[in-house]
Amino acid sequence: xxxxxxxxxxxxxxxxxxxxxxxxxxxxxxxxxxxxxxxxxxxxxxxxxxxxxxxxxxxxxxxxxxxxxxxxxxxxxxxxxxxxxxxxxxxxxxxxxxxxxxxxxxxxxxxxxxxxxxxxxxxxxxxxxxxxxxxxxxxxxxxxxxxxxxxxxxxxxxxxxxxxxxxxxxxxxxxxxxxxxxxxxxxxxxxxxxxxxxxxxxxxxxxxxxxxxxxxxxxxxxxxxxxxxxxxxxxxxxxxxxxxxxxxxxxxxxxxxxxxxxxxxxxxxxxxxxxxxxxxxxxxxxxxxxxxxxxxxxxxxxxxxxxxxxxxxxxxxxxxxxxxxxxxxxxxxxxxxxxxxxxxxxxxxxxxxxxxxxxxxxxxxxxxxxxxxxxxxxxxxxxxxxxxxxxxxxxxxxxxxxxxxxxxxxxxxxxxxxxxxxxxxxxx
Numbered sequence: 001x002x003x004x005x006x007x008x009x010x011x012x013x014x015x016x017x018x019x020x021x022x023x024x025x026x027x028x029x030x031x032x033x034x035x036x037x038x039x040x041x042x043x044x045x046x047x048x049x050x051x052x053x054x055x056x057x058x059x060x061x062x063x064x065x066x067x068x069x070x071x072x073x074x075x076x077x078x079x080x081x082x083x084x085x086x087x088x089x090x091x092x093x094x095x096x097x098x099x100x101x102x103x104x105x106x107x108x109x110x111x112x113x114x115x116x117x118x119x120x121x122x123x124x125x126x127x128x129x130x131x132x133x134x135x136x137x138x139x140x141x142x143x144x145x146x147x148x149x150x151x152x153x154x155x156x157x158x159x160x161x162x163x164x165x166x167x168x169x170x171x172x173x174x175x176x177x178x179x180x181x182x183x184x185x186x187x188x189x190x191x192x193x194x195x196x197x198x199x200x201x202x203x204x205x206x207x208x209x210x211x212x213x214x215x216x217x218x219x220x221x222x223x224x225x226x227x228x229x230x231x232x233x234x235x236x237x238x239x240x241x242x243x244x245x246x247x248x249x250x251x252x253x254x255x256x257x258x259x260x261x262x263x264x265x266x267x268x269x270x271x272x273x274x275x276x277x278x279x280x281x282x283x284x285x286x287x288x289x290x291x292x293x294x295x296x297x298x299x300x301x302x303x304x305x306x307x308x309x310x311x312x313x314x315x316x317x318x319x320x321x322x323x324x325x326x327x328x329x330x331x332x333x334x335x336x337x338x339x340x341x342x343x344x345x346x347x348x349x350x351x352x353x354x355x356x357x358x359x360x361x362x363x364x365x366x367x368x369x370x371x372x373x374x375x376x377x378x379x380x381x382x383x384x385x386x387x388x389x390x391x392x393x394x395x396x397x398x399x400x401x402x403x404x405x406x407x408x409x410x411x412x413x414x415x416x417x418x419x420x421x422x423x424x425x426x427x428x
Contacts, residue, residue, distance in 0.1 A: 053128065068104040141416040264329040267322060
């Protein structure tokens with residue numbers, strides 16, 4: 001932090017303001033990184049589609065809790081539609097009219113087991129939605145950092161251009177007084193034009209970064225584009241987080257791992273359901289029958305009981321499928337746990353490397369490079385050095401600042417990726 005303070009004091013001619021140009025700035029809707037993340041969670045189309053899966057899971061839970069419907073049937077038998085003529089001599093008939101109700105009774109707690117499976121599906125959908133939010137948060141954060149880095153590079157290019165423009169003006173005055181040859185002015189103008197091209201390139205990169213952010217935050221083409229107004233550079237942590245603690249936290253809270261563990265629980269519940277489905281269900285029925293014959297009329301009542309005979313189908317295939325899915329989910333959980341350990345280790349190493357690099361640049365490079373640039377320019381104005389030395393100092397300063405912005409952005413990205421793989425913020 002001391003090196004950064006010294007740098008800000010020495011390089012007073014350089015601005016760290018990353019705001020856009022005055023022309024067109026009002027056309028943008030300015031957001032912070034956190035604002036962009038929140039807007040993406042509310043409006044991102046992909047996330048909205050993922051949120052709909054929660055409603056689908058709720059509907060499945062309603063279906064699972066329903067009981068089987070009773071069956072109502074009616075019938076009419078021995079009707080004299082062919083003109084036989086029912087009488088006392090032929091003894092045919094009599095016509096019969098019947099109404100029957102059959103009620104199925106499920107055994108082995110099938111309804112409760114279906115509800116358990118549907119509840120597991122709902123919990124899986126919730127974990128998958130949390131995983132989608134987690135990944136969207138990373139994508140928006142990285143895209144926002146890209147915008148901030150592009151704005152910083154554009155501001156650097158503009159400041160470099162202004163420096164060279166002042167240098168050209170100085171050389172034109174010195175040429176008028178006969179202090180330098182015309183070639184010196186030409187060389188300074190060439191250098192200025194090169195930096196003008198750098199400004200155009202930086203503007204294009206900024207526009208591309210802003211366009212990349214648009215679909216992530218759910219902005220339509222007819223809506224105002226967004227711009228990120230936030231700090232690119234944040235103070236790096238004095239020390240890295242505890243790797244063992246990060247691993248333990250990731251294994252506990254990662255939503256993708258929770259989704260697989262809930263899938264494992266679902267397969268176990270599904271296995272219990274399929275075993276229960278192999279148990280036969282009973283059907284009880286009751287019937288009212290009305291007879292209207294020549295010899296008299298009668299009202300009859302009947303009871304019925306039916307059960308399928310499990311001779312061939314005892315749900316063997318579905319039971320085998322559920323068992324296989326259970327074994328697969330167990331392996332998937334183990335594989336993801338190993339993958340998470342590797343992701344946390346890799347993201348931690350990236351975070352530590354970028355943190356140390358950013359600290360080294362702030363401590364060792366910023367102040368000497370800025371001082372060399374200002375000192376060389378001052379000496380050149382006094383006529384004690386050459387234009388080549390000024391351009392070399394300017395180039396060294398430009399490369400150092402580009403490296404610095406790259407390191408700042410890399411540190412922010414590494415911090416965001418580590419937060420993604422762990423499942424919590426790891427910043428200072």
